[in-house]
Amino acid sequence: MSHDELINIISERAGISKQTVRDVLNSITDVWTQEVFARGELILENIGEFIVEHRPGRKGVNTETREIFLVPPRDYLSFQPSRELIEWSNKTP
């Protein structure tokens, strides 16, 4: 489901104009991202946890080209789905 489809469905269902739905969705995601940057984690009820994790740099060896290289460290956003979400997604619709 793309962003536009989501906006169409929500605006039809709630009877709100598409532009306001779009603005509200953008503000919601913006609040989420700001939360991630500020705290390093975001917990949504019934959906899961978004946690910024650190992957340390390491040394890699490419056995085909016989190269030794350094892989830089990296911060990434991990997602741990909640138990409810896993149960939900496995229920037959």
Added chain:
Amino acid sequence: MTKDELLKKCVDRGVADKNVVESVSHLLYVYLLSALQKGQRVEVPGFGTFGTRVVGVKRARRIPFFEADVDFSERVNERYKSLKSLVLGTYHLIPAIGEVSYKGRDEQPEMVTEMGGKEIVLDTRHEASVEEFENAVRQVDEKRQTKEKPSMPQFNLKDEATEGGVKQRESETTPRLREAGAGQGGGGMIGRILLGVAVLALIAVGLQYFGIIKFWGTGPQTGDPTTPATETVAPPKEEAPPPAVVTPTPRIETPTPVRSQISPGTGNFTVQVSSWISRGKATEEADRLSAAGMSAFVEEGIVDGTARFRVRVGRYATRREAAENAARLSEQLEDGAWVTRVGL
């Protein structure tokens, strides 16, 4: 931070009323869950994509996943954005010797390679700090600016590695690969043409060999027994009167009917030089030898039902005489020479 607090933040931004924000966020959750139930993906721009992937076979189940947007994940990783993966060098591994050895459960794996007679230990699980990375990147950048070859920064390798073994061979190997690729691409057409020519030549040789179509040569090989017959019959007749003592070769006719061109001479013993499947090769060889001043001739025999053309030199009355000449010949020739009887 709870859901209500997040919603309150949204409302505080003043985009819409509280009811509108609440209903939109509620519907967002509802459609997110229903789409995940159907196995669909949901794109939330500026944040990421939700979806499910199926795990397991017997107990197959859906596990929800989330992929952050590229911009979002780049902003998350802003601290290490400038760091790039850095090639330290290449190692040369002798295949029979190189092994990865795990010494203990908790110890780090070591790749033991032999490199110019020196052993190099690389720990592949090393955790590089940011400072080390920045220093290494800066070193390479400075050397690029001064247009020098970037040598290997000493980074947790043993000294032997940096001194002797590790060579920067990437610059050498890549052009070779490119050349090889280009050669393959260009040579396809020529290869096909050459293959076609070779197949045609094989067909022609086959037709000529079995005598179906005559492409070259004076006559069909299997055909005329008359001309060689005279040759073979003639020598014994000539031989018969002068040497009454030595019996002319009577056995020629039994294994090889008529075709062998036996040199005019007496004696049952001869020296064999080589043996050929094709007559042309044998005659060539015999011509070569006779041009060198030897009395070479070709004799045909049958081994296991197939014809062999043997190149032989001279005829001798006694085995000892033949052996002396064979010893002399084998010094001159590569393949050696040995004594046989005429007609064998």
